[in-house]
Amino acid sequence: MRRLTSLSLIVGTGVMLSMSACKNGGLFGKKKESSSATGWTYNDPKMGGFSVAKNKDQFTGPGLVFVQGGTFAMGATEQDVMSDWNNIPRRITVSSFYIDETEVSNVNYREYLYWLTRMYGESFPDVYRGALPDTLVWRSELAYNEPLVEYYFRHPAYNDYPVVGVTWKQATDYSKWRSNRVNEKLLMDAGLLSKADIMNQADDNTFDSKSYMAGLYEGTPGKLSKSAKKQFSNPDGSPRGAQFEDGIMLPNYRLPTEAEWEYAALGYIGQNPSPSKKEGKRGEELILNKQIYSWGTNNSGLRDIRRGNWQGQFLANFKRGSGDNMGMAGGLNDRASIPAPVQSYFPNTFGIYNMSGNVSEWVQDVYRPLTTIDGDDFNYFRGNKFQTVYQNAEKEFEKDSLGALKMRDVTDEESASRLNYQKGDVINYLDGDTLSLVEYGYGITSLINDKSRVVKGGSWNDRAYWLSPGNRRHMQEDMATNTVGFRCAMDRVGSPEGNKFKTGQVFKKQRQKR
Numbered sequence: 001m002r003r004l005t006s007l008s009l010i011v012g013t014g015v016m017l018s019m020s021a022c023k024n025g026g027l028f029g030k031k032k033e034s035s036s037a038t039g040w041t042y043n044d045p046k047m048g049g050f051s052v053a054k055n056k057d058q059f060t061g062p063g064l065v066f067v068q069g070g071t072f073a074m075g076a077t078e079q080d081v082m083s084d085w086n087n088i089p090r091r092i093t094v095s096s097f098y099i100d101e102t103e104v105s106n107v108n109y110r111e112y113l114y115w116l117t118r119m120y121g122e123s124f125p126d127v128y129r130g131a132l133p134d135t136l137v138w139r140s141e142l143a144y145n146e147p148l149v150e151y152y153f154r155h156p157a158y159n160d161y162p163v164v165g166v167t168w169k170q171a172t173d174y175s176k177w178r179s180n181r182v183n184e185k186l187l188m189d190a191g192l193l194s195k196a197d198i199m200n201q202a203d204d205n206t207f208d209s210k211s212y213m214a215g216l217y218e219g220t221p222g223k224l225s226k227s228a229k230k231q232f233s234n235p236d237g238s239p240r241g242a243q244f245e246d247g248i249m250l251p252n253y254r255l256p257t258e259a260e261w262e263y264a265a266l267g268y269i270g271q272n273p274s275p276s277k278k279e280g281k282r283g284e285e286l287i288l289n290k291q292i293y294s295w296g297t298n299n300s301g302l303r304d305i306r307r308g309n310w311q312g313q314f315l316a317n318f319k320r321g322s323g324d325n326m327g328m329a330g331g332l333n334d335r336a337s338i339p340a341p342v343q344s345y346f347p348n349t350f351g352i353y354n355m356s357g358n359v360s361e362w363v364q365d366v367y368r369p370l371t372t373i374d375g376d377d378f379n380y381f382r383g384n385k386f387q388t389v390y391q392n393a394e395k396e397f398e399k400d401s402l403g404a405l406k407m408r409d410v411t412d413e414e415s416a417s418r419l420n421y422q423k424g425d426v427i428n429y430l431d432g433d434t435l436s437l438v439e440y441g442y443g444i445t446s447l448i449n450d451k452s453r454v455v456k457g458g459s460w461n462d463r464a465y466w467l468s469p470g471n472r473r474h475m476q477e478d479m480a481t482n483t484v485g486f487r488c489a490m491d492r493v494g495s496p497e498g499n500k501f502k503t504g505q506v507f508k509k510q511r512q513k514r
Helices: 002-024 106-120 125-131 146-151 168-189 195-200 209-213 226-231 258-266
Strands: 064-067 070-074 090-094 097-100 360-366 387-389 407-409 452-456 472-476 489-491
Touching (some): 106 125, 258 360
Antiparallel strands (some): 070 090, 097 489, 360 452, 387 407
């Protein structure tokens, strides 16, 4: 019995030491973060070198504001005076995301054009020409708008005015370019790329986030700190590039979905008491009133009702009536005859400007009349045409002549055995029959096809009816007007409540009874 007791004591002590070692990263030495599944330490070349970045919140990218997601009734909030019946309200949930504080301005877009000229001007001049906004959208048969044709986009007086005359395709390409430039600077700030590398880029040797992570763009390394050298080293000691798992780069900029745009415009967060970062404290999950415009339920009209200098002033840039774009001299009602600077008028409770008025905006969605049973009630979106990374005969990744990682469409054969989707192109899903072969007869029986994109929000030349976020129109993705611009959005990763908030209900552990 004594020998057995001694053996039990030794084994028990060993178990306690082992448990302590798992918690502290070993019996000896400094504490290291280790796997809760295997006990192997992270970021340790002697233990395989599996790299794990520290938990960190997604920081807000340039120009963006955070939009906390939630449930809302998507659809029309006013009487359907157009008799379109294309937006019957239904309840959906939108994940948290980021969206531009303002519309993309002329100077923002000219920066994009400058970069295209510098990188592709000699070899691919058509790339620059294809990105130019159509300034002729200002022309009219019975109006003198030639000064706007010549000056609106280029003159510095209009730097901060929203860019117009851009197609849906051009807006999408701008979003991709913006993603690459933001991530490139983040890598430079981290020391993974040198700023001197900018001058060496041209044609297919330009930075693209996906090409970089696929190992097709190396660039010139910058100066890494000692801690960063350890983090960005392979097990054999050789340097490696950053991956998305390192938490340095941001998700892509893109056009918002229609559901995201409408949800952000309504700003229902203003109807709830402010949540506290203290655990367990949050709002009341309460929406008291349906909103008509983006500036809140306290004011269902078009003018400011607060006492003071702004009382009676218009809250958006729109057309009051026939022949009245800005009021009378000495008392201009909205102080703008055409689009106004992007940071004008009353921001909504998310801090977003001009979700009602100024210019209408492109969103991602392909247009279809909406019904109460039209698709998913979580992150609703129509326009999916699934893609995957292209691989050549040697199963290697490739980049195109402009430096972007090559992608290809997913085939129906690849999708046939899946449970969640059976076709690669599902733009016309649920259009009318089980195989979605129905066509709208574009140009014959309707103006709707798979290139019809949704346009949201009213513009400087629209009546007040179109200022309501629930209203919607459509236009072909390769067309442009002087009333339509755009803003970008970005996915949110991590806590849906925002930075410093925990995800899910986190309760204290209960003490177990003996």
